[in-house]
């Protein structure tokens with residue numbers, strides 16, 4: 001469901017061909033046809049194709065990997081690691097065989113570990129393999145803050161970093177509403193509740209729907225595709241392979257990055273509070289535990 005949502009969001013922007021691949025016969029073809037038929041109404045002329053093989057995606061600039069099984073109620077993202085490692089590994093291999101110069105954006109869970117799989121299988125440089133999580137997690141935090149303060153989510157600036165799991169780190173010191181620090185607007189214990197709800201935000205949707213979310217994850221991923229395709233140089237939280245930044249080495253984690261045509265064109269290092277630094281290290285520890293379960297944890 002995330003894949004088709006990204007496809008639709010990108011199609012609406014009207015500047016790129018979109019290819020949807022799925023192993024289920026007729027499914028990607030049907031989705032592509034449906035998205036094409038929305039074009040005359042919504043005002044785009046994007047050519048969307050659906051296929052069960054990768055040939056049609058040859059020469060893609062960006063490959064978004066959403067394949068894998070989603071969570072069911074009661075499951076953590078980490079419960080998916082062994083099944084999705086095989087799926088993401090195989091998808092990466094087939095996709096890059098036809099698009100060797102592409103940028104890979106990973107969405108499959110457990111996200112941080114699946115980024116390791118895509119990087120190991122592709123051997124692409126870190127600039128061209130990264131994951132979507134931070135924009136989604138931050139959007140959840142922004143939504144809750146907007147509801148709490150009765151303001152537009154558009155004016156809430158926030159940042160959620162770390163692994164895409166229960167130990168993600170909401171950076172309250174960098175969170176403002178219309179430029180006013182959140183701590184001036186909302187009591188500390190209430191902020192803690194919003195932070196907690198954000199960390200469990202994906203699970204809250206899973207409980208309601210019986211499967212994981214797709215609208216917000218799809219929108220977040222499309223924003224990343226957009227930043228790359230239009231060379232926007234946006235500074236957005238993404239899951240990047242760290243090589244010493246934030247004191248973390250050899251691990252995928254959510255940090256602010258600059259996104260443009262080259263993919264990750266820079267990693268932005270913020271001054272975090274002592275508590276935030278500690279929480280980020282703890283989040284890294286949790287990600288390392290999942291990565292260690294991979295066959296090729298390299």
Ligand code: 2OP
Pocket residue numbers: 077109136201202203205212213217
């Ligand atoms: C989420 O947090 C699917 O992991 C994604 O909703």
